[in-house]
Amino acid sequence: MTDLTIKLNNGELMPAIGLGTWRANESGLLAQTIKTAIGLGYRHIDCAKLYGNQEEIGKALKEVDVPRKDLFIVSKFEENRHRPELVAGALDEILNELQLEYLDLLLMHWPYAIKPEANAMSFASSDIENVPIMDTWRAMEDLVSTGKVRSIGVSNFNQTILEKMIPQCRIVPAVNQVEIHPYLQAKELVKFCKKSGIAVTGYCPLGGRRVNVMNDNFIKHVAEAHIGTPAQVALSWALARGIAVIPKSTNEIRLKQNLHQVTLTSDEMRMIGKIERHERKVDPASDNEELEWVFHEDKMECPVI
Numbered sequence: 001m002t003d004l005t006i007k008l009n010n011g012e013l014m015p016a017i018g019l020g021t022w023r024a025n026e027s028g029l030l031a032q033t034i035k036t037a038i039g040l041g042y043r044h045i046d047c048a049k050l051y052g053n054q055e056e057i058g059k060a061l062k063e064v065d066v067p068r069k070d071l072f073i074v075s076k077f078e079e080n081r082h083r084p085e086l087v088a089g090a091l092d093e094i095l096n097e098l099q100l101e102y103l104d105l106l107l108m109h110w111p112y113a114i115k116p117e118a119n120a121m122s123f124a125s126s127d128i129e130n131v132p133i134m135d136t137w138r139a140m141e142d143l144v145s146t147g148k149v150r151s152i153g154v155s156n157f158n159q160t161i162l163e164k165m166i167p168q169c170r171i172v173p174a175v176n177q178v179e180i181h182p183y184l185q186a187k188e189l190v191k192f193c194k195k196s197g198i199a200v201t202g203y204c205p206l207g208g209r210r211v212n213v214m215n216d217n218f219i220k221h222v223a224e225a226h227i228g229t230p231a232q233v234a235l236s237w238a239l240a241r242g243i244a245v246i247p248k249s250t251n252e253i254r255l256k257q258n259l260h261q262v263t264l265t266s267d268e269m270r271m272i273g274k275i276e277r278h279e280r281k282v283d284p285a286s287d288n289e290e291l292e293w294v295f296h297e298d299k300m301e302c303p304v305i
C-alpha cells in the first residue's frame with residue numbers, strides 16, 4: 001500500500017512511507033532513483049542540506065509527471081544555521097537547491113548548533129556554540145506564515161528537550177524524525193511524542209548500513225512466514241506502530257518491495273518488541289563527547305533550551 005498517511009497536528013497529511021536520500025548519490029543513480037520511486041508510488045521524499053545532493057533531487061523533481069501538491073517534500077537545515085537570523089536564509093538555500101517554491105516539512109536536523117563557518121559534516125568541539133533551541137525554533141515558527149513551508153518539526157530530539165520545549169512553543173513540532181528500527185525501538189520517546197501530538201518518522205528503518213537488522217534470525221523467520229522479506233517486516237513493524245518510515249534504496253526491486261507491507265500478528269509485534277538492543281547507528285557523541293546529551297540524557301543534561 002502506498003496511500004498510508006499520518007495526520008500531522010496541523011491537519012496536513014504525511015505519506016507514511018517516504019524515500020530516504022542519505023548517500024543515495026553514491027551509486028550515481030540518484031536522479032533516476034527519484035524518478036523511478038515516484039513512478040512506483042512514492043510521494044514523500046526525505047532530503048537534507050547535509051546530504052549534499054538536493055540539486056540533483058531538484059532536477060529530477062522537475063522531470064516527474066506528478067503535480068507538486070501530490071508530493072510531500074521534507075528537508076532539514078544544518079547545525080551551522082541555528083542562529084535565528086540565519087534560519088530564513090537556510091530555508092531559501094534549500095528551496096533554491098530543490099528548485100521548489102515551498103517545502104511540506106522543514107526540520108531542525110539536530111538540537112545543537114555549530115558556528116556558521118563550521119562544516120556540519122566534520123566539526124571540532126570548538127565549533128559548537130550555544131544557540132538556545134527555542135531561539136532557532138521561534139525563527140522556524142515565523143517561516144510558516146511566509147508560505148515557504150507548510151509544517152515545521154525537529155529531528156534527533158530526545159524527550160527531555162521536547163518536554164522543556166513544548167510549553168514554550170507557539171507551534172508544537174509536527175514531527176520528530178529519529179532513528180528507529182527493531183534494534184533501537186525508542187518505545188518511551190514514541191509514546192511521549194504520540195501523547196504530545198508529534199508524529200514520529202523513523203530513520204534508518206532497516207538498520208542502515210551498519211546495524212544488521214536484516215540478518216536477525218527472528219526477523220528472517222517472520223519474513224519467511226509471510227513470504228516476504230526482512231525489510232518488509234522491519235518496515236511493517238514500524239508502520240503498525242504508527243511510525244512513518246523513510247527507507248533508502250537506489251535499487252528498483254527493493255524500492256518496490258519497501259512499499260508493500262506484510263500484516264504482522266500481535267504475537268509477532270510483541271516478539272519483535274523483545275529483540276531491542278539499544279543499538280544506535282547515528283550518534284554525534286561518537287565524534288564529540290560534548291554532545292553526549294543528545295542521546296544520553298542520563299549522563300549529561302542539555303545545556304540550552
Ligand SMILES: NC(=O)c1ccc[n+]([C@@H]2O[C@H](COP(=O)([O-])OP(=O)(O)OC[C@H]3O[C@@H](n4cnc5c(N)ncnc54)[C@H](OP(=O)(O)O)[C@@H]3O)[C@@H](O)[C@H]2O)c1
Nearest residue numbers: 020021022046203204205206207208231247248249250254
Ligand atoms: N534525521 C537524521 O539525522 C537522519 C539520519 C540518518 C538517516 N536519515 C534519513 O533516513 C533515511 C534512511 O536511513 P539510511 O539510509 O541510513 O538507512 P536504511 O534506509 O535503514 O537502510 C538503507 C540500506 O538498506 C539497503 N536496503 C534498502 N531496501 C532494502 C531491502 N528491501 N532489502 C535489503 N536491503 C535494503 C540499502 O541498499 P540499496 O540502496 O542498495 O537498496 C541501504 O544500504 C536516510 O536515507 C535519510 O533520508 C535521517
